[in-house]
Amino acid sequence: MHEEVLQAQGLDVFYGTSQVLFNMSLSVRKGETLALLGRNGAGKSTTMKAIAGVIPARKGTVVLHGKPIQGQASHLIARAGIGFVPEDRQIFPDLSVEDNLLIAIKRGVDGADDWSLERVYDMLPLLAPLKNRLGGQLSGGEQQMLTVGRSLMGNPNVLLLDEPSEGLAPIMVQKIGDLIDALRKVGTTIVLAEQNLHFCLGLADRAVVIDKGVDVFVGTIRELNANDDIKQRYLSV
Template sequence: MTAPHPNATPVPVDTVLNVQGIDACYGSSQVLFNMCLNVRRGETLALLGRNGAGKSTTMKSIAGVVAARSGSIELLGKQVRGRAPHAIARLGIGFVPEDRQIFPDLTVEDNLTIAIKPSADGQTEWTLQRVYDMLPLLQPLRHRLGGQLSGGEQQMLTVGRALMGNPSVLLLDEPSEGLAPIMVQKIGALIQTLRARGTTIVLAEQNLQFCLGLADRAVVIDKGKDVFCGSIAELNQNEDIKHRYLSV
């Protein structure tokens, strides 16, 4: 069992994901420094920061795509740091990467069905039909190749693919990035619906305004370190934090 990190913060009893003191590097360049966050069951946590602050690296470290070289990452009380990405996915992490990574030569339906797996405790709450019900724009496109979709349609497909794995935590990395305003609204509505259904979400974003009606709490990251943790309302009222770490 991994010993608690010396700077570990108290963890609520309903915590699903607990990240304490992780460091991460790309080669010899360190990107994360003692990064901490925790997410409670049914909560949407916004991970906010400027471009290059370390949001995507935090997400990738949780998903095992980037190896955290120290610290602790616990999912439902189980240590996942050091495990392979596919093993972490099987334990309950659903990762929607910033660059989507759909299969362009497979149909929409094949992109979804290739990701089918039960949850870590054997449940199959998310089925193909339920994903189509949640994402109605995908069903008419089910025979279209992934590479023929618009950016917004690909983003919806990537979220649907993650849901097909019945995750305990859904990691959404910059889901509104580069999308037309109408698709940004649709993504926001989707996150709101998932939140209302009790899905546990970590939402990495640069845009605080996008997160205001979606997130319960926020962690602000700057230069690979968490510099604020509190409710989304507290963050919105903190002009100093917004000016220092979120203004462009």
């Protein structure tokens, strides 16, 4: 039996009058990493924003641990256990690294406080020596680490990572991969939006492929990697 932690079903999302998600669905099981793969503009970020309540879905349901969360304000969805790490990192440039983390402290839904400041520094060793540095003085990779750390401080049940490796130097991409791997090993449930299948291969258990706002493939990451038709049609590989 697989315990579904998060199920988004039949999402329709519009920007103004233009529809960008069409009956989009995905579900994530406890402790797994689900890759949400698709080309530029496919609708990955929109899917995550709709789940996190940053933009409204016109249709569809989002169920977290058996409870519907669609239609709620984003801060309530965060409180319900969704940790969203957006593409455009949104750290506070005038606060120190440590204050950026401390400001995000929140107990989990069942009072969980698994993620202390110490544990976040252990998980993200790169941040500890930077704790007094201002957010605005960090490199892109360091900022990315900080946004993940900040999200962990809220003790989420599911972590939504929107293209965490985007625009980073290869060494930092590697470190982000190592971080996702370490999070998986401690049982974190993750949705990882990516354009790059290769980056997800050793990290994800299953994959959903999105194209033009429609889910066009669901399966294990191995099945996807073996499916040349889907890869050629919908991914840049």
